[in-house]
Amino acid sequence: MERWSPYIVGLGIGVLSCVAFIVSDKPIGCSTAFARTSGMLERLVRGRKVNDKPYYRQFAPVIDWEWMLVAGIVVGAFLSAVLSGTFAVQWLPALWRSSAGDSYTVRWLAALAGGVVMGFGARWAGGCTSGHGISGTLQLAVSGWLAVLSFFAGGIATAMLIYKVIL
Amino acid sequence: MLNSIRLHKGVQLIIGLLIGIVFGFLLQKGGVTQYDVIMGQLLLVDFTVVKVMLTAVVTGMIGVHVLRVAGFASLHPKPGSLGSTAVGGLIFGVGFGLLGYCPGTVAGAAGQGSLDALFGGIVGIVIGAGLFAAVYPRLSETILKKGAFGEMTLPELMRVKPGAAVAVAAAALIALLVVIEKSGI
Numbered sequence: 001m002e003r004w005s006p007y008i009v010g011l012g013i014g015v016l017s018c019v020a021f022i023v024s025d026k027p028i029g030c031s032t033a034f035a036r037t038s039g040m041l042e043r044l045v046r047g048r049k050v051n052d053k054p055y056y057r058q059f060a061p062v063i064d065w066e067w068m069l070v071a072g073i074v075v076g077a078f079l080s081a082v083l084s085g086t087f088a089v090q091w092l093p094a095l096w097r098s099s100a101g102d103s104y105t106v107r108w109l110a111a112l113a114g115g116v117v118m119g120f121g122a123r124w125a126g127g128c129t130s131g132h133g134i135s136g137t138l139q140l141a142v143s144g145w146l147a148v149l150s151f152f153a154g155g156i157a158t159a160m161l162i163y164k165v166i167l
Numbered sequence: 168m169l170n171s172i173r174l175h176k177g178v179q180l181i182i183g184l185l186i187g188i189v190f191g192f193l194l195q196k197g198g199v200t201q202y203d204v205i206m207g208q209l210l211l212v213d214f215t216v217v218k219v220m221l222t223a224v225v226t227g228m229i230g231v232h233v234l235r236v237a238g239f240a241s242l243h244p245k246p247g248s249l250g251s252t253a254v255g256g257l258i259f260g261v262g263f264g265l266l267g268y269c270p271g272t273v274a275g276a277a278g279q280g281s282l283d284a285l286f287g288g289i290v291g292i293v294i295g296a297g298l299f300a301a302v303y304p305r306l307s308e309t310i311l312k313k314g315a316f317g318e319m320t321l322p323e324l325m326r327v328k329p330g331a332a333v334a335v336a337a338a339a340l341i342a343l344l345v346v347i348e349k350s351g352i
Contacts (some may be wrong), residue, residue, distance in 0.1 A: 003197070007218060024183070028186065077194060093206075096267075110265055111266050115288040120296070121257070122262075124258055124299060126245055138224045139228075141245060148220075151269075156209050156210075163210055
């Protein structure tokens, strides 16, 4: 089946979170993997002194459990798409094309800019939709609930601005 | 036995990869690796993302708290502050609305063949995280500390037992899911 019920998928992710707590003693998260990647790339250019930056002393630029998890997401989504026969190279999302037109350069630049802001904000907030939005909230962490409300407040406002005002 | 697995670095890397594969598989099957579905949520016309997240939270919340009482899991709530969590969260949200994926689903979108996620989103998030690392020393003792509340949980904040908080939160979230489902969004 191409799409599963969101409730089945949510149940699966909830069980998967429990498995991660049992076998790895870690909550599922994604955004530190991007910070570590950034540090590893910077180290290629600037050498070992990058390891001494205050941020990378906390989040060492190495391949760790969470980095492998993000790599696994790419593989898992690829397998899912191939198995349901929906894998396809998509130059532009349909919704974007219907409002913003056919230029994929414009979309990729918008995505790049969005990614820069998101990566910056995720590390500012100390987590993303997975680490705060799912793992933090399910632990009933105050930080998780505050973060997810802020993510959606900012996200809804920006999406409305783009699709209702600008485009 | 459990501890030797948790402390074995090589095994943990493989477990991380396997958990990621299942996570990515589920995200793709749920449709939440699609830009249109995520933007549909932010434009409040398609509640798939909220349905997936709330169901995951209810399931995981009950599961993890039962496991904790049984001695198989420990909680690791992240520390937070208004200056870090709320301000950073709003910045994240602006990126969320512009990109249309989040750091987990952007990886899944790349896996299903979405080129805007691969060439735009992933590259952007890596750059943004690197920029944050560069300015971190100037923020760490100032805004990030404003209104700090530490690793607090909601039961601690409200001075109730964790079990009672889980029961109330689970009931409230399930009720919210029922309302969303009944309203047909």
